[in-house]
Amino acid sequence: MPAPDDLPAPASPARPGDAFQPARKSAGDPVRTFHPRKAVLGERRADALTRLWPRYGFSVHDPELGLPPTGPDGTLDAEHLFGRRAPLVLEIGSGMGDATAAMAAADPDRDYLAVEVHLPGIAHLLTLVEDAGLTNVRVVHGDALELARTALAPGSLDAVHVFFPDPWPKARHHKRRIISPERVALLRSRLRLGGTLHCATDWEPYAEQMLAVVGADPGLTNPSEGYAPRPAHRPVTRFESRGLADGRPSRDIIATRAA
Numbered sequence: 001m002p003a004p005d006d007l008p009a010p011a012s013p014a015r016p017g018d019a020f021q022p023a024r025k026s027a028g029d030p031v032r033t034f035h036p037r038k039a040v041l042g043e044r045r046a047d048a049l050t051r052l053w054p055r056y057g058f059s060v061h062d063p064e065l066g067l068p069p070t071g072p073d074g075t076l077d078a079e080h081l082f083g084r085r086a087p088l089v090l091e092i093g094s095g096m097g098d099a100t101a102a103m104a105a106a107d108p109d110r111d112y113l114a115v116e117v118h119l120p121g122i123a124h125l126l127t128l129v130e131d132a133g134l135t136n137v138r139v140v141h142g143d144a145l146e147l148a149r150t151a152l153a154p155g156s157l158d159a160v161h162v163f164f165p166d167p168w169p170k171a172r173h174h175k176r177r178i179i180s181p182e183r184v185a186l187l188r189s190r191l192r193l194g195g196t197l198h199c200a201t202d203w204e205p206y207a208e209q210m211l212a213v214v215g216a217d218p219g220l221t222n223p224s225e226g227y228a229p230r231p232a233h234r235p236v237t238r239f240e241s242r243g244l245a246d247g248r249p250s251r252d253i254i255a256t257r258a259a
């Protein structure tokens with residue numbers, strides 16, 4: 001028998017975030033709209049992930065992290081997921097989740113799918129969901145566009161929120177902007193008739209692009225015909241507060257699915 005000192009060191013236990021690989025490229029849209037990042041979690045967030053992920057989380061693409069329940073047609077069974085039938089909101093890029101948690105708390109009659117690729121944000125939102133006792137939020141790891149393309153039925157959403165998406169300011173990165181004609185057409189197709197696409201940004205050139213894309217989409221109408229007055233129900237998000245501190249006002253674009 002080897003002496004204790006000769007024994008190989010035990011493998012260090014996997015940390016909770018290790019199971020999460022950076023979100024992959026989507027087969028349907030090989031251009032990522034996000035920065036793939038591997039992140040190290042602090043103790044509280046690692047603990048939140050271990051305890052709360054099995055209850056509130058699912059992955060867009062990784063069966064080992066849990067996939068969403070699906071119905072006979074292979075799309076998300078939201079009634080099973082939330083235990084009730086309620087209008088469904090898709091929040092794309094929930095960031096650290098503060099605005100998502102605040103909106104969901106103020107809007108208990110709708111259910112929220114918060115999709116993010118950034119692990120610390122996911123873990124932070126899990127702590128907010130637990131602290132506030134929210135039952136109408138599920139936290140999703142992965143590419144929201146892939147989720148929409150592969151797992152959300154046409155007409156299944158009441159609203160899509162895209163708050164302060166990465167502005168990708170360099171011209172060679174504009175193709176990564178999530179608000180583009182093709183991506184908006186996909187998101188619009190997942191909205192019910194009368195459902196809303198709500199975008200906000202503090203990056204003026206992107207705001208102009210958002211207005212143009214929404215205005216050109218054949219199935220969306222923009223009742224404000226330009227920027228919408230800031231709705232009281234949208235909390236100030238983390239990114240927004242940074243923009244405001246730097247003197248960049250926010251623009252809201254709220255379009256409705258008409259066809």
Ligand SMILES: C[S@@+](CC[C@H](N)C(=O)[O-])C[C@H]1O[C@@H](n2cnc3c(N)ncnc32)[C@H](O)[C@@H]1O
Binds near residue numbers: 093240
């Ligand atoms: C600039 S941050 C804004 C976060 C938050 N909405 C806020 O206002 O504080 C944009 C976020 O969108 C996420 N994101 C970008 N593309 C995404 C996608 N296709 N699916 C999921 N998350 C995405 C990024 O990881 C990033 O955290």
